[in-house]
Amino acid sequence: MEFQIYRFNPDIDQEPYIQSFTVEVERGMMLRDVLLEIKRRDESFAFRHSCGEGVCGSDGVNVNGKNQLACITPVADYTDDPVVIRPLPGRPVIRDLVVDMSDFYHQYHAVDPWLKRKDPVPEQENLQTPEQRARLDGLWECILCGCCSTSCPSFWWNPQKFLGPQALLSSWRFLADSRDQAEDERLNDLDGPYKVFRCHTIMNCVDACPKHLNPTRAIGHIRNLMLKKSV
Amino acid sequence: MSRHLSGFRAWMWQRASAIYLAGFLVYTLGYLIVAPPLDHQALKSWLGGSGMWLATALFFLALLLHAWIGVRDVILDYIGPAGLRLGILAAVFLFLLVCGLWVLSILMGVL
Numbered sequence: 418m419e420f421q422i423y424r425f426n427p428d429i430d431q432e433p434y435i436q437s438f439t440v441e442v443e444r445g446m447m448l449r450d451v452l453l454e455i456k457r458r459d460e461s462f463a464f465r466h467s468c469g470e471g472v473c474g475s476d477g478v479n480v481n482g483k484n485q486l487a488c489i490t491p492v493a494d495y496t497d498d499p500v501v502i503r504p505l506p507g508r509p510v511i512r513d514l515v516v517d518m519s520d521f522y523h524q525y526h527a528v529d530p531w532l533k534r535k536d537p538v539p540e541q542e543n544l545q546t547p548e549q550r551a552r553l554d555g556l557w558e559c560i561l562c563g564c565c566s567t568s569c570p571s572f573w574w575n576p577q578k579f580l581g582p583q584a585l586l587s588s589w590r591f592l593a594d595s596r597d598q599a600e601d602e603r604l605n606d607l608d609g610p611y612k613v614f615r616c617h618t619i620m621n622c623v624d625a626c627p628k629h630l631n632p633t634r635a636i637g638h639i640r641n642l643m644l645k646k647s648v
Numbered sequence: 649m650s651r652h653l654s655g656f657r658a659w660m661w662q663r664a665s666a667i668y669l670a671g672f673l674v675y676t677l678g679y680l681i682v683a684p685p686l687d688h689q690a691l692k693s694w695l696g697g698s699g700m701w702l703a704t705a706l707f708f709l710a711l712l713l714h715a716w717i718g719v720r721d722v723i724l725d726y727i728g729p730a731g732l733r734l735g736i737l738a739a740v741f742l743f744l745l746v747c748g749l750w751v752l753s754i755l756m757g758v759l
Contacts, residue, residue, distance in 0.1 A: 574725050610654040610724060617721075643656045 418442045418492070419499035420451055425510050426461065433510070437499065448487040448502070449476055452514075464514035471627060474562030478514050479503040484564035484625040505563060507573035520576040521563050521583065528580060528588040528606075533599035549595040556590035556635065558628050559583060565622035565632055571615040578611035582622035582632030585613060589635035592642060604643055613639060653717070662717045665710035672707045696758045708751045712744050 420440055425433035438455050449466055456462050464487075466476040471489035478487050480502050481495070492500075508516035566572045566581035580588070588607060591597050607613050613636065622632040653661065685691040694700060719740050727733040 571725065574728075608655045610658070612655075614655050614659050614721075615725065617725075640656075640659065644660065647656065647660070 418495075420455070421499045421501045422455060422462070422513070423501075423503040423510075424462070424513055426512050427510075435501070442492050444493075446492045448478070448480060448485065448490045448492060448500075451492060452476075452478075452487055452502070463512045472560060474560035477505050477562040477564045477567070477627075479506055484568045486562055486564065486627040489627060505567035507567050507576065508563075516567075518563055521566055521581065522561075523577075524566070524580045524584040525561065525587060528584045528591070529599075529603070530587045530591065532591065532594065532597050533602070534596070535598045543596045545595050552593045552595075553590060555630055556586060556593065559586055559590075559630060560628060562627060564625040564627055565630075568621040568625040569616075570619060570621070571617060575611060575615055579615035580607075580612050582616070582636070585616070585639065586630060586632040586635045589638050592639065600642075601646075604639075604646060607639060608643070658717050658720075662714055665714040665717075668710045669707065669714060672703060672710075692758055701755065701759065705755055708748070708755075712748050716741070716744055 418440060420438050421435045422438060423433060424430070424436045438458070440451050440454050442451075447469075449469060452462075452464050452466070456464070464476065464478070466488065467473040468475070469488045471486050474486070476487040477484055479485075480487075480490065481500060484505060487502075502514065504510050504514045504516045508518060508521075511517055561583065563583065565586075566583045569582055571579050572581040588603065592600060592603055597603075616633070616636050618633055618636075620633050623630075623634075626632070685694050695704060720737065723733055723736055723740070727736055
């Protein structure tokens with residue numbers, strides 16, 4: 418099967434180019450296995466990967482125009498030659514499929530993704546009811562692979578100002594948490610023309626998320642909470 | 649929450665104005681289909697009635713507000729350089745202001 422891979426080494430290349438590789442596909446093969454095979458043939462080829470089972474979120478790539486985690490994407494999903502693999506879009510390319518995710522991590526950090534308490538921390542457990550805990554489902558599973566934010570046109574245009582779907586999903590994860598006590602502070606931090614309201618409900622994030630999470634819904638919850646607080 | 653027309657407030661006003669625009673259009677189109685004014689005088693007196701005049705004025709106010717927030721959003725998305733952005737925003741604002749004054753002069757003529 419033919420794979421067309423985006424190549425760019427800023428130390429050598431004037432501009433990026435596409436290189437074709439033909440890889441014999443075996444049953445059960447994932448795209449990460451294909452990338453490893455290409456790496457075996459050409460050691461100068463660079464891509465990120467680690468756990469190989471969709472947990473670390475390292476190997477987000479753009480396959481035939483859609484962001485995917487290479488390690489959990491079966492090659493059998495693609496029946497037509499060639500399969501085009503590019504780096505995650507909108508991010509500066511460091512080399513080949515490796516991109517600079519600094520803006521993405523900066524936005525994640527900006528939403529204070531940790532529990533904030535005003536009351537003293539309980540001596541033992543901080544109990545939740547099953548219903549309170551259930552509100553976090555579909556939120557805590559995010560692995561920060563960046564497939565959502567790098568597929569979002571609003572994040573492409575304003576990566577330093579718009580939080581992006583991943584950070585907003587994380588923000589709602591803490592707003593929705595019964596143990597968190599910084600709701601007003603968090604909502605105040607989210608206001609302004611850029612942080613939340615660059616989202617135009619394009620929903621590329623929902624389409625791209627390899628964990629089948631729904632950042633658009635989380636952003637809707639944030640807006641509804643703002644509305645509730647303002648009346 | 650912000651006190652200016654940005655962020656949450658802009659988003660809320662855009663939606664509120666959209667609801668009013670949709671409601672007004674449905675009512676007006678429905679009225680024009682069911683009981684269309686038969687001549688210019690009838691149309692003028694329908695629009696000149698105090699309730700309808702106020703509703704129409706509010707419609708254009710909501711339309712201008714909705715357009716301003718929407719176009720400003722597009723400019724915020726796509727126009728990066730501050731000078732260029734300010735220039736385009738000013739041009740859009742002036743255009744909407746002229747439209748508003750034009751509508752106002754028409755509405756005053758109906759009274």
